[in-house]
Amino acid sequence: MRSDRDASPVDDRRTGVPLLRSWRAVYLFVGATFVGWLVLLWAIMRHFA
Amino acid sequence: MNALDYVVLVGTLLGVAAFGMWRTRGQRDLRTYVHGARDTRWLTIGLAVMATQASAITFLSTPGQGYESGTGFVQNYFGTPIALVIVAIVFLPIYRRLKVDTAYEYLGRRFDAKTRLLGTLLFLIQRGWSAGITIYAPAIVLSKVFGWRLDLTIIGSGLLATAYTVSGGSAAVNLTQKYQMAVIFAGMIAAGVLLILQLPPWLKLSDAFTIAGGMHKLQSIDFSFDLHPRYTFWTGLFGGTVLALSYFGTDQSQVQRYLSGGSVRESRLGLMFNAVFKIPMQFFILLLGVLLFVFYQFERPPVFFNAATWQAHAAGAAGASLRGIETEFAAAHAERRADLTRWIEAKHAGNALGAREAKAAAVAANDRVDDIRRDAKAALIKVDPAAATKDTDYVFITFIVQHLPHGLIGLLVTAFFAAALNSKAAELNALAASSTVDLYRRIRPGATDAECVTASKWFTAAWGLFAIGFALSVTLAENLIEWSNIVGSLFYGVMLGLFVVAFFFKRIGGTATFWAAIVVELGVLAMYRTSTISYLWFNLIGCVACVALAALLQLLLPRPAASD
Numbered sequence: 266m267r268s269d270r271d272a273s274p275v276d277d278r279r280t281g282v283p284l285l286r287s288w289r290a291v292y293l294f295v296g297a298t299f300v301g302w303l304v305l306l307w308a309i310m311r312h313f314a
Numbered sequence: 315m316n317a318l319d320y321v322v323l324v325g326t327l328l329g330v331a332a333f334g335m336w337r338t339r340g341q342r343d344l345r346t347y348v349h350g351a352r353d354t355r356w357l358t359i360g361l362a363v364m365a366t367q368a369s370a371i372t373f374l375s376t377p378g379q380g381y382e383s384g385t386g387f388v389q390n391y392f393g394t395p396i397a398l399v400i401v402a403i404v405f406l407p408i409y410r411r412l413k414v415d416t417a418y419e420y421l422g423r424r425f426d427a428k429t430r431l432l433g434t435l436l437f438l439i440q441r442g443w444s445a446g447i448t449i450y451a452p453a454i455v456l457s458k459v460f461g462w463r464l465d466l467t468i469i470g471s472g473l474l475a476t477a478y479t480v481s482g483g484s485a486a487v488n489l490t491q492k493y494q495m496a497v498i499f500a501g502m503i504a505a506g507v508l509l510i511l512q513l514p515p516w517l518k519l520s521d522a523f524t525i526a527g528g529m530h531k532l533q534s535i536d537f538s539f540d541l542h543p544r545y546t547f548w549t550g551l552f553g554g555t556v557l558a559l560s561y562f563g564t565d566q567s568q569v570q571r572y573l574s575g576g577s578v579r580e581s582r583l584g585l586m587f588n589a590v591f592k593i594p595m596q597f598f599i600l601l602l603g604v605l606l607f608v609f610y611q612f613e614r615p616p617v618f619f620n621a622a623t624w625q626a627h628a629a630g631a632a633g634a635s636l637r638g639i640e641t642e643f644a645a646a647h648a649e650r651r652a653d654l655t656r657w658i659e660a661k662h663a664g665n666a667l668g669a670r671e672a673k674a675a676a677v678a679a680n681d682r683v684d685d686i687r688r689d690a691k692a693a694l695i696k697v698d699p700a701a702a703t704k705d706t707d708y709v710f711i712t713f714i715v716q717h718l719p720h721g722l723i724g725l726l727v728t729a730f731f732a733a734a735l736n737s738k739a740a741e742l743n744a745l746a747a748s749s750t751v752d753l754y755r756r757i758r759p760g761a762t763d764a765e766c767v768t769a770s771k772w773f774t775a776a777w778g779l780f781a782i783g784f785a786l787s788v789t790l791a792e793n794l795i796e797w798s799n800i801v802g803s804l805f806y807g808v809m810l811g812l813f814v815v816a817f818f819f820k821r822i823g824g825t826a827t828f829w830a831a832i833v834v835e836l837g838v839l840a841m842y843r844t845s846t847i848s849y850l851w852f853n854l855i856g857c858v859a860c861v862a863l864a865a866l867l868q869l870l871l872p873r874p875a876a877s878d
């Protein structure tokens with residue numbers, strides 16, 4: 266039942282994403298993207314109101 | 315639909331299903347059947363998570379929502395990125411470290427058997443119900459539009475999803491979802507491009523946005539603190555976060571998708587893929603609906619988009635009143651089109667005063683068109699009191715059938731069915747996994763892996779038949795995508811409350827949590843029957859009330875033992 270194929274925690278600490286090498290950086294990127302979308306939606310709403 | 319459309323539809327659906335069955339044949343152990351080979355890469359996980367959430371309802375019904383109410387529905391998804399980050403940081407590492415097969419197995423380890431059983435039953439009730447809606451939603455719309463028999467449409471699509479899920483388990487679900495998502499994106503992008511190309515040639519895209527904005531269709535964010543509007547920034551941020559946290563963190567249909575990753579890294583990146591792309595995806599689908607609205611400012615739309623229902627009554631004995639409304643509607647539409655044309659011409663000429671006046675006239679003409687549409691629905695009810703008057707689910711399919719070329723019609727209908735199969739397969743897979751791991755394996759602890767796989771296949775088939783049976787007996791009044799979220803919101807708050815107590819309140823035991831969850835769930839159901847507040851708040855209320863009541867009850871009960 267139990268798999269032995271789970272990757273080691275060391276592997277899990279690396280994100281493998283260029284420029285976003287730590288998970289903190291990945292989460293900050295997600296947060297920034299979210300805020301960016303909010304600003305874009307708000308700007309579209311205001312511009313075409 | 316012509317022969318080409320049917321070839322695209324049947325060929326694609328059967329081809330992907332057969333490929334999924336062939337690639338994942340012959341699985342013998344339960345963990346592989348439930349989670350796949352645990353070597354899934356992040357992009358496949360990301361697409362599988364997206365496909366599981368985005369059912370046919372998303373692609374069929376959301377453009378209609380955009381057409382009718384604009385882009386405000388996107389606020390429903392504002393909590394999703396926040397929730398996905400929390401799941402990636404808190405939930406995922408715990409599930410991976412404890413190597414649980416289902417989310418509810420964790421409740422058993424943290425609390426006790428009865429709380430695990432409660433979590434399992436809440437999931438099975440809610441998800442079993444949703445599986446029926448998942449299959450019913452596209453079938454009711456497509457069968458009406460194409461004149462297919464509803465029962466055969468439900469049975470055909472239901473059996474296909476059940477067949478490949480029984481055969482290949484989680485791996486088949488992940489694999490088919492990847493290819494089906496490609497079909498869905500191709501179809502939606504093609505429809506969007508052709509829609510833009512069919513706008514009047516003198517109308518620039520910026521003019522289309524000007525018209526949409528002027529008609530209040532681009533009000534994406536509402537910061538008001540009123541509790542009653544369904545979608546505001548705050549319902550999305552707070553209610554939406556709790557809904558998404560519960561869905562992605564505790565719903566086995568999602569947990570199973572990201573636990574199929576080869577490592578925490580792959581699973582996390584799959585979740586972050588959705589955290590980044592979910593809001594833009596929903597916005598662009600809503601925007602498609604808004605552009606449909608602009609398109610139908612110049613092309614005369616039907617007065618009622620469910621044409622089959624309308625025409626059946628218009629041709630009948632009481633049809634004179636309906637035909638009179640059609641004539642009135644055509645005149646109002648022509649007036650609106652003339653005002654809109656004057657508005658955009660004045661804008662192009664730099665005549666600000668003329669543009670303002672023409673815009674006011676166009677908005678007033680649009681209000682008259684809306685009034686006539688309301689009159690049409692009232693007249694329909696008068697003729698047939700049992701008629702369903704929500705027609706927003708028919709907006710996008712009406713455009714597809716009347717304005718897209720053959721071949722592409724087949725591709726879009728394939729995309730709707732692919733989305734339905736994606737979600738239904740993931741739901742069946744999760745229902746069967748939970749039934750096997752949380753119920754069957756507890757009743758028969760000595761069962762071998764081969765026996766558990768066989769049981770899981772039988773459970774998949776049984777849940778598939780249950781969903782088909784439910785879909786054959788259901789009738790829905792709400793917009794389909796809203797109904798699916800309402801059902802989730804009735805259970806997800808309490809479900810999340812169970813897991814929040816488990817993760818963060820180590821001094822609260824199983825007995826207090828169990829009774830708190832039952833009392834609060836009954837309270838949420840009672841509130842749904844009696845209150846008018848937006849359903850998204852039920853998620854927050856259910857979660858907070860469950861945690862608070864569990865803490866209160868724990869004060870009255872003996873301290874839990876270490877294992878409790």
